[in-house]
Amino acid sequence: MTDVTGPTGTPQQPASGEPAPQDYRGSGRRRRLSPQEALVMAQKVRRVELAISLVLRIGVVVSVVIIAAGLVVMLAHHADYLAIRGPVSYETLTSTSTPFPHSFATLWHSIAQGEGQGIILLGVLTLILTPVLRVAVGVLSFVYEKDTPMALVTLLVLALLVGSFFLAGA
Amino acid sequence: MTPFDFVASVALISVAAGVLGSLIGLGGGVVIVPVLTLIYHVDIRLAIGASIVSVIATSSGAAAAYVRERMTNLRAGMFLELATVTGAVSGAYLTTVFPTRVLFLVFGLVLAYSSFTTFRRRHADVPLTVSNDRIANYFNLHGSYYDQAEQQEIPYKVVHTKLGLALMYVAGLVSALLGIGSGALKVPAMDSAMHLPMKVSSATSNFMIGVTAAASATVYFVRGQIDPIIAAPVAIGVLLGATVGARVLGRVASRTVRLVFVVVLVVISLEMLQKGILP
Structure with missing residues (x-):
């Protein structure tokens, strides 16, 4: 498992011996780029990295805000939850018989009623969708880099993810 | 304990879980599941649901920083996602096929072996400069990152992509079946099998x-x-x-990351073996 090189394949990368400074994270192209092209490519790759980072950051911030708002609403509606010592035990909320939404229909209903737990779950779903959105941005990035093989691979991942959402039948 | 105490204490423990999970690329489930079941006596099914949420939170929270700092190998990550997502989707519909006890036993042994191979590489952790791997060359999965601890740019080559894909499939399958452990196989797959540097393996x-x-x-x-x-x-x-954890990874030495990872992996594998032997 830890031997150094694989037996398969032929050395087909002429660039592998001499890493030029701009060439470090090469393009997806199978021919070697001119220094000019490599520079443009490096800038594109950097822009893609920043875009993906931004998507993740936005997803995370939006979901934290929604979840925190849901918690506040939940605690505001149930003043007895707020006590440090009190008769209400958290166990009534964390047992398998605790009612909380687990389909989109009941979730919308719960949110429409202004229930804290519905708002929290909306935030959690936003969090779950963040990586999916990141994959979608990945597809666009590889199209932008004109890297067809990687764009196809990422598109397939996206299709599987979207498929898994429908298969779940929420 | 009132609901407020529960929320406040779980949030504090989760901060620690997030730091550890983002540092070694495992997600927070390693801490969350035992804490919820053993300390708070939460049903295992709900604890696993919380663990899935914590994994997504660790991933998105830390990846935003890792990608920007070029610690993540984006191409390798997105390429290998194909195998791991296929595994996860198939696993979600196979839950009833395999007896959980056998799964825990098998996976506990696999992780024990992975922690051994990861530990063994502690002295030989030198990035490769050539690769004959056809898939890695075609998709150009090789990369380079700036190591803050060593203060230099470290280029590396990727090998054994097929083995990596197979392990990623298993990682996805197992995470869907058991709700835990997807990162526990991903890091050894990239570090030991594909020869990515330890920090890049963790970030990816x-x-x-x-x-x-x-x-x-x-x-x-x-x-x-x-x-x-x-x-x-x-x-x-x-x-x-x-x-917070994403700020730490760049600064600590690869060796430290590796040792912390090995310790956590040994704990997880013992935990799984125990669940397989004494249900």
């Missing part, structure tokens, strides 16, 4: 586990395993922790 695993978890998360939601009062403090705490 971290990048990928969110997508693996998202593929099975909707199923958990529909099955009613995502309890809002558990998910809320876990998500917020882990996100905070992961943001």
